[in-house]
Amino acid sequence: MAKAKRPERRADSLTRDVITEAAIALLDEEGEDGLTFRALAARLETGAGAIYWHVENKTELLIAATDLIVARALAEIRAQTNAKKAIRGIAIGLFDAIDAHPWVGAQLSHAPTPTATLQIYELIGRRVQELGVPASMQFTAASTLVSYILGVSVQNAALGRMAVPATSREAYMNAQADRWKQLDAAAFPFLRSVANQLRKHDDRDEFLAGIDVIVAGLS
Amino acid sequence: MAKAKRPERRADSLTRDVITEAAIALLDEEGEDGLTFRALAARLETGAGAIYWHVENKTELLIAATDLIVARALAEIRAQTNAKKAIRGIAIGLFDAIDAHPWVGAQLSHAPTPTATLQIYELIGRRVQELGVPASMQFTAASTLVSYILGVSVQNAALGRMAVPATSREAYMNAQADRWKQLDAAAFPFLRSVANQLRKHDDRDEFLAGIDVIVAGLS
DNA sequence: ACCTGAACACCGTTCAAGT
DNA sequence: ACCTGAACACCGTTCAAGT
Numbered sequence: 001m002a003k004a005k006r007p008e009r010r011a012d013s014l015t016r017d018v019i020t021e022a023a024i025a026l027l028d029e030e031g032e033d034g035l036t037f038r039a040l041a042a043r044l045e046t047g048a049g050a051i052y053w054h055v056e057n058k059t060e061l062l063i064a065a066t067d068l069i070v071a072r073a074l075a076e077i078r079a080q081t082n083a084k085k086a087i088r089g090i091a092i093g094l095f096d097a098i099d100a101h102p103w104v105g106a107q108l109s110h111a112p113t114p115t116a117t118l119q120i121y122e123l124i125g126r127r128v129q130e131l132g133v134p135a136s137m138q139f140t141a142a143s144t145l146v147s148y149i150l151g152v153s154v155q156n157a158a159l160g161r162m163a164v165p166a167t168s169r170e171a172y173m174n175a176q177a178d179r180w181k182q183l184d185a186a187a188f189p190f191l192r193s194v195a196n197q198l199r200k201h202d203d204r205d206e207f208l209a210g211i212d213v214i215v216a217g218l219s
Numbered sequence: 220m221a222k223a224k225r226p227e228r229r230a231d232s233l234t235r236d237v238i239t240e241a242a243i244a245l246l247d248e249e250g251e252d253g254l255t256f257r258a259l260a261a262r263l264e265t266g267a268g269a270i271y272w273h274v275e276n277k278t279e280l281l282i283a284a285t286d287l288i289v290a291r292a293l294a295e296i297r298a299q300t301n302a303k304k305a306i307r308g309i310a311i312g313l314f315d316a317i318d319a320h321p322w323v324g325a326q327l328s329h330a331p332t333p334t335a336t337l338q339i340y341e342l343i344g345r346r347v348q349e350l351g352v353p354a355s356m357q358f359t360a361a362s363t364l365v366s367y368i369l370g371v372s373v374q375n376a377a378l379g380r381m382a383v384p385a386t387s388r389e390a391y392m393n394a395q396a397d398r399w400k401q402l403d404a405a406a407f408p409f410l411r412s413v414a415n416q417l418r419k420h421d422d423r424d425e426f427l428a429g430i431d432v433i434v435a436g437l438s
Numbered sequence: 439a440c441c442t443g444a445a446c447a448c449c450g451t452t453c454a455a456g457t
Numbered sequence: 458a459c460c461t462g463a464a465c466a467c468c469g470t471t472c473a474a475g476t
Contacts (some may be wrong), residue, residue, distance in 0.1 A: 052470070128409075272460075
């Protein structure tokens with residue numbers, strides 16, 4: 001008999017971090033439905049049950065993946081001396097991260113994680129203080145900004161998930177504008193009147209404009 | 220043999236509306252996981268397959284249920300002559316509806332439905348016009364408000380879904396404040412400084428304060 | 439201590455068969 | 458036209474058995 005060789009150990013042995021990383025890759029490539037313990041096990045070249053030795057369950061795995069993406073996004077934000085610019089920077093950093101990983105948006109609104117939320121509050125809060133907002137209003141101010149940032153980012157990601165891939169962004173917006181113009185005049189006077197503004201609409205710009213409105217309201 | 224009696228017809232025969240209504244009841248009573256075709260069929264005293272004759276699939280059913288709740292919430296909002304008060308009214312109406320039906324929040328952020336979103340935009344938009352916002356800014360203004368309203372409502376509902384039922388709201392906030400005070404001073408100076416503001420924190424009030432900030436920023 | 443993979447309970451959805 | 462309920466494919470999770 002040929003002597004049974006010990007199978008080569010995987011270069012990166014199975015750890016919580018390796019599993020989380022693989023889960024992120026799967027979520028990015030296949031979407032939320034793509035994350036399956038069977039698919040994850042196949043990618044890690046192991047059995048489905050092995051994953052449970054390192055991770056409590058699927059919920060915990062999704063939280064770990066979300067926290068990792070948010071932490072990375074926050075770490076990549078460049079320092080700014082100007083408070084207003086800094087707030088814009090944090091906002092755009094999170095917006096883009098959630099846009100790039102739409103499942104993070106779904107997860108954040110489904111089960112907000114303390115870790116990620118605390119970090120965001122802290123970063124925004126410091127800048128709110130720098131804006132000169134009175135102490136008694138600082139929590140409300142930070143809360144308004146964080147809610148707006150996460151709320152818009154999540155909704156943008158949700159829309160992106162269903163967008164028709166064939167049509168370009170611009171064509172899609174024009175089609176949407178045309179649809180609004182055909183709405184019933186009695187029921188939707190406002191939407192009809194602003195339909196044309198949709199044509200030059202940019203989600204990112206609109207998002208930042210909203211940030212500016214809130215910051216202006218804080219004065 | 221006893222003659223086989225024709226079984227009594229259900230008073231309300233199986234229709235799309237009856238199914239949607241039953242789905243809402245199930246979602247409210249058992250939560251998102253409670254909506255199952257088997258459970259729904261049992262409640263409607265029929266087979267699981269029968270539902271598919273009236274409804275395309277589960278996704279469509281969830282959308283129909285969500286649209287119904289949102290439409291009802293909007294219909295119940297009392298008319299207001301003052302634009303600012305009207306915006307507050309719409310905001311609170313949606314906030315409370317989503318708070319009462321947390322699954323609506325999850326659904327709205329997972330797959331925003333055109334029907335519900337359009338109606339909200341229209342109602343908010345008209346009041347934005349009354350506020351005297353210049354035409355070129357009206358879409359941005361409405362978009363900021365709607366995003367904030369839905370974003371905060373959804374997050375509030377998500378938090379409510381995980382809240383510890385045993386502890387009271389107040390005790391929970393106090394415990395949270397204590398936790399913030401124990402955070403690392405170097406990493407979380409802001410959160411430590413505003414921790415005490417959490418104690419008298421009321422989600423609804425905070426939400427309305429955010430609305431006021433945005434409306435103020437629109438001037 | 440860690441991994442394997444079959445087994446369990448439970449889904450959404452389909453469909454041949456009934457009325 | 459509408460309903461029934463078994464069947465199918467596919468989950469998350471468990472666990473006895475291996476190393």
